[in-house]
Amino acid sequence: MLQKINRITETLVEGLASLPNIEAIQKIPYRTYKNEASPLDCLKVDVFSQGSVPDAAARVQGLPHLEFLETSPGKNKDRFFLDGMAVHIEYKRVEDIEELLARLHTSPYRLTEDSTYGLFRLRHGIPVMKKTEWIEHQKKLLENLPEPFWQAARQNLKSRMEHQVADLGSALYNQDSFHFQTSLAHYLETISELLFVANEEFLCPPEQIRVSLEELKILPSGFEGLFDTLIRADVDQERKLSVARRLAELLLAF
The missing domain is CATH 3.30.460.10 (Beta Polymerase, domain 2)
Structure with missing residues (x-):
């Protein structure tokens, strides 16, 4: 290759x-x-x-x-x-x-x-x-990007994450599976980038995100288990919404 x-x-x-x-x-x-x-x-x-x-x-x-x-x-x-x-x-x-x-x-x-x-x-x-x-x-x-750049990027991603959690809740309430799946995909990308930025790194290619997340120096306690639940096919939408809210709480304080 x-x-x-x-x-x-x-x-x-x-x-x-x-x-x-x-x-x-x-x-x-x-x-x-x-x-x-x-x-x-x-x-x-x-x-x-x-x-x-x-x-x-x-x-x-x-x-x-x-x-x-x-x-x-x-x-x-x-x-x-x-x-x-x-x-x-x-x-x-x-x-x-x-x-x-x-x-x-x-x-x-x-x-x-x-x-x-x-x-x-x-x-x-x-x-x-x-x-x-x-x-x-x-x-x-x-x-050598200034610290305020990273702070602003983190805040922007946290705000985006909160909107996406609200979208997940709306999709579940309306029993709109398509909206739920697309909102979850956006949410997963946002929280991934938030963790990269929190480590003062840039978002890597999509194909590498899952493995690269595991190698970050700083991750919130319990992140791996919650993240894995969100990407499992055998977990229902109600459970995924609950996990997404819990993970968002962790990341807002991160």
Whole structure:
């Protein structure tokens, strides 16, 4: 698996680096990259460009034959298959990254996105091509975020969590299973990110959240058992709502 990842990455870099104004290319780290027997079937890549993002036609011109190309309506994401592996590429403007990080270091310490996952990708992405040390400088800025940023992020996530608990209660009262399931999914992601932020870490890729939670230095007492109850298929909705409320109480005091 690792050899295949490296081979595909080299092919991508060779094709994408020829685009105009490309500053850096990063692959998003996954534990499974280190495991030759891993079933991983998706490679995620971030491409940083000066000025405007190259158009879709130019982006794939330098790449070999692609199986199934899909470009997002916003024209900054491409998805395709290369050598039998799904590849997801996001294109990001250098100027937007610099503006975002400048805001993170000044009051009111507010993100423009709903999640810190994008910051995880920037901070922990593995550079596979860089023209200058720009990407390394951005990583350094993320190493030293002010404490008020983390405090504001925690408060925002706690407020979101309380709303989601209320949504769970409403869904159960109305016997709306679809609403309950979607609310529970949002709630689980929110409390996960809250715990990462409480440990001054960014939200990791969805595929890694469960394992990464277990490795956090600080967790509220009893968290593991309550969390496991919420993700079990054999627990009824009434019990899950009770557990979600109990867990929210723990996290509000955390």
